[in-house]
Amino acid sequence: VLPEIGPGGVDRLARLVERVAWAGVPPHPLRRLTALLPPDPEVAAAVGARLRLSNRAARRLAAAASTGGSDGPELLAYRIGAEEAADRILLGDGDPGAVAALAGWQRPRLRVGGGDLIAMGLEAGPVVARTLQAIEREWAEAGFPAEAAAQRAIARRHVDQALRERQ
Secondary structure (H helix, E strand, O other), rough: OOOOOOOOHHHHHHHHHHHHHHHHOOOOOHHHHHHOOOOOOOHHHHHHHHOOHHHHHHHHHHHOOOOOOOHHHHHHHHOHHHHHHHHHHHEEEEHHHHHHHOOOOOOOOOOOOOHHHHHHOOOOOOHHHHHHHHHHHHHHHHOOOOOHHHHHHHHHHHHHHHHHHHO
16 A cells, blocks of 8 residues: 555654653654655655645645754744644654643744834845844744844844845
């Protein structure tokens, strides 16, 4: 049924079952299917399409099959989603206990938008989008400070840099 399952698939599944039990999280069928497949998002996406999984399930399967990244659990969850981050942690080599940090995790919200950057002196256009992405990246890597002043300070630095580069 799934020719992609190679000799290492059963070993990865057994390892996942142990890590899930250790972390104290409920098992999930997509996570287990991912463990059987090679750690390749393209293979996982092809399997998801062939099995006619929903778009959301197929994306989760492919995200779980991806490897790499040494982000902490919250930063990983912010980038790819909480369920996908838990999958990747449990299927990877990191500490399975890190999944506990994602229990009840809510995606933080950056309170700086494009209008704020224009008010700080940027001209509307692609530079606003690029600057906003840089601000969001720094804010996330700083641990998602919720204080408006901290977010504005990050924004101010990036706006000033964008204005200097424009000159």
